[in-house]
């Protein structure tokens with residue numbers, strides 16, 4: 017799907033701000049992030065390492081520890097703001113309604129307990145069931161996520177599992193209470209492409225079986241292309257482009273998205289020809305002025321150095337935070353009060369090289 021669905025989102029994140037107060041300074045890890053998740057869809061949050069993707073997910077579940085603090089924003093889940101919930105309420109929401117699967121199975125699984133024990137424990141935390149029932153459900157879940165011979169593998173320890181199997185075990189844990197929403201943070205980063213494809217295949221089947229909505233966090237636009245319905249592109253702690261996956265790939269509006277696309281490896285490519293996005297990921301303790309992408313942007317103009325563009329609709333169902341994205345209209349009053357130079361007034365004149373304005 018490319019346009020945003022008409023129904024109310026399952027999750028509605030607005031202007032989320034999370035900071036870490038460290039000795040080196042204030043890290044603006046999430047700096048005004050906004051996006052929606054709709055029923056039954058898979059939303060990809062994509063961006064380079066250090067763009068605030070994981071901290072966004074942790075903030076949504078109030079899992080940010082000191083020296084971090086959620087400063088602002090709302091995370092509406094079926095209408096209720098999760099940021100206003102108590103820790104006791106959040107404990108019940110986590111796992112039951114919104115489950116999160118982290119990126120590193122080796123640190124998420126405890127080596128001294130069997131995989132089956134660890135999945136059963138999650139089930140028993142949320143449901144009042146006997147040990148025997150929890151074990152039965154564990155075996156069923158292990159089968160669901162494609163772990164072969166679950167009746168014997170249930171008694172294996174994590175080190176007896178391959179990387180792919182450990183990731184499946186984590187997935188079994190995450191879906192054990194049939195959550196409404198699953199947040200999967202880089203679930204396949206450490207795996208080879210064949211295993212990666214198998215995990216996404218399992219996720220797809222589980223989504224259908226349990227009717228979950230999924231947020232998939234990844235640094236890899238190639239993964240997004242194969243698995244997501246819609247995409248939020250993250251840069252410098254916020255979302256800079258939102259679109260349906262087909263629209264995004266056909267016509268990326270933000271120069272950063274275009275840069276990411278050029279860095280997707282293709283089977284036909286000679287790896288030497290890969291072009292990573294030039295320049296460095298911004299230092300989140302000292303974000304550049306104006307548009308935080310401007311130092312790396314091939315289309316930046318003088319106003320990009322001082323004007324910080326918000327995410328705005330550039331066509332129905334699509335938004336971008338770039339002054340030079342075609343359709344990015346600033347009202348005359350905004351231009352006057354914020355001193356942006358718009359050639360001839362609003363809308364801001366698109367860049368002339370064709371690149372930034374497409």
Ligand SMILES: Nc1ncnc2c1ncn2[C@@H]1O[C@H](COP(=O)(O)OP(=O)(O)OP(=O)(O)O)[C@@H](O)[C@H]1O
Pocket residue numbers: 036038043044045063064065066067068069070071072082083084235300
């Ligand atoms: N506990 C912490 N204390 C201080 N800074 C932190 C802490 N956790 C995260 N950060 C900082 O927050 C910023 C965003 O990190 P985050 O992990 O969300 O990025 P990411 O886009 O998910 O990247 P990656 O894919 O590498 O995890 C980074 O600059 C990181 O160093």
